[in-house]
Amino acid sequence: MIWRPFTQEKTAEKPVKIVKGDGIWLYDENGKRYADMISSWWVTAHGHGNKEIAAAIAQQASTLEQVILTAFTHQPAETLVENLQNVLPTGLKNFFFSDNGSTAVEVALKIAYQYFKNRGDTQRRKYLCLEGAYHGDTYGAMSVSGKNSMYHFNFSEFFFDTFTIPVPETYEGIEALEVSEAQILENLEKKLQTEGSSFCALIVEPLIQGARGMVMYRPQFLEKLVKTVREFGILVIFDEVFTGFYRTGRFFAMDYVSEKPDIVCLSKALTGGFLPLSLTITTDDVYNAFLSDDSKKALIHGHSYTGNPIACAAACKSLEIFMRSETRQKVATIERFYRSRSLEGVKKRRTCGLIDAFDVGSSERAKKVVHELFKRGIFMRPLGSTLYILPPLCVTMEELEWVYDEIRNALKSV
Ligand SMILES: Cc1ncc(COP(=O)(O)O)c(C=O)c1O
Structure with a gap:
């Protein structure tokens, strides 16, 4: 029996068996096709079956499939790090590999705590996080998603200590944002004035909280938030697992702010959606705190497939495609399309x-709309009462037009 993620197997519908992927399309065993409008959980960046990435994978698999990344290094990892450094803010220079978004976050949390411990400060044991956050399903990642997380309530008794900051949700027609933003920052500052030295890091999903339901907040707020916690010597982690690689319109969400993070997590679209891979990237200041004659001050963390060459080769090719000017233009074209359609x-x-995200009134209605769309050959997944679209970049405007027509039809019918 295949035990599916996030699924109540007793009541859920049987899964559809997919036999082929091509562009935005997924084909089932009976030949029916579905337009994948959520990029298969936000990973399939350029499209299913992208030939260039597939060829890079085949080439690497027949050259060097895997090697332990301790005594050895290899070209795909080195090229990836070098090319990513060209698109990251200048201070982010040290790259720790792991296999998925949750582990990238787990590594970031461990680094933040040990950074202070290595410098003799063991008081900073707590983390600041945002209300409704989602950083993955391992214990550390769950802990910084807050005790009221809709995903992690079964385990909250095990979570470590955090302080949760409210999020000034931003959407069409919202008023008095500046007031609520200022209030949140004022309350945070008060908290930090008495307890600031007990926190090692703030972790945020910059600008968009994906799994919460595509909840968005303004760069102005993020900028001030980072400035506020920095005044108390707290490290800043940006979890760009979801927002990285053009999801916010710019290459990274951090490109919208001048206050850059100390630690960044990347995964999901990193390999264009072909293979699991993730990175936790730090500044020299953070990295240098781990350099010592004392072996206990090293980052004692690793995974069997750390920096797998095939995954790195996929990521190099994906990054090359992202860097093309036509990719940047396509991102802008897609956003313009959304903004011009009611x-x-x-x-x-x-x-x-x-x-493009919007609410449809209730989670029951959202499920019905998604069900209706599925019958019409469009695959989406609701997040509570929110529906959203995040297609692979190969989508055409004709395909998007059809999807929006079908969304309008489905909304009318349920
Ligand atoms: C912002 C963010 N961080 C971390 C994760 C966890 O990534 P993974 O599912 O690869 O463990 C997710 C997954 O949706 C995410 O959206």
């Missing part, structure tokens, strides 16, 4: 980069 009767519409 959706009657939906609430809290919010559009940013490759994401």
Whole structure:
């Protein structure tokens, strides 16, 4: 029996068996096709079956499939690090490999705590996080998603200590944002004035909280938030597992702010959606705190497939495609398309980069709309009462037009 993720197997519908992927399309065993409008959980960046990435994988698999990344290094990892450094802010220079978004976050949390411990400060044991955050399903990642997380409630008794900061949600028609943003920062500052020295890091999903339901907030708020915690010597982690690689319209969400993070997590679209791979990237200041004659001060963490050459080769090719000017233009074209199309009767519409999100009133209705769309050959997944679209970059405007027509039809029918 295949035990599926996030699925109540007793009541869920049987899965559809997919036999082929091509561009935005997934083909089932009976020949029916589905337009993958959520890029298969936000990983399939350029499209299913992208020939260039497939060829890079085949080439690497027949050259060097795997090697332990301790005594050895290899070209795909070195090329990837070098090329990523060209698109990252200048201070982010040290790259730790792991296999998925949750482990990238786990590594970031460990680094932040040990950074202070290595410098003799063992008081900073707590983390600051945002309300409704989602950083993955391992214990550390769950802990910084807050005790009220809709995903992790079964385990909250095990979570370590955090302080949760409210998020000033931003969407079409929202008013008095500046007031609520200022209030949140004022309350945070008060908290930090008494307890600031007990926190090692702030972790955020910059600008968009994907799994919470595509909740968006403004760069102005993020900028001030980072400045505020920095005044208390707290490290800043940006979890760009979801927002990285043009999801927000710019290459990284951090490109919208001048206060850059100390630690960044990348995964999901890193390999274009072909293979699991992730990175936790730090500044020299953070990295240098681990250099010592004392072996216990090293980052004692690793995974069997750390820096797998085939995954790195896929990531190098994916990055090459991302860097092309036509990719940047396509991102802008898709966002313009969203902004020029109306959706009657939906609430809290919010559009940013490759994401168009809106609420349909209730989670029951969202499920019904998605069910209706599935019958029409469009695959989406609701997040509570929110529906959103995040297609692979190979999508055409004709395909998007059809999808929006079908969304309007589905909304009318349920
Ligand atoms: C912002 C963010 N961080 C971390 C993760 C966890 O990534 P993974 O599912 O690869 O463990 C996710 C997954 O959705 C995410 O959206």
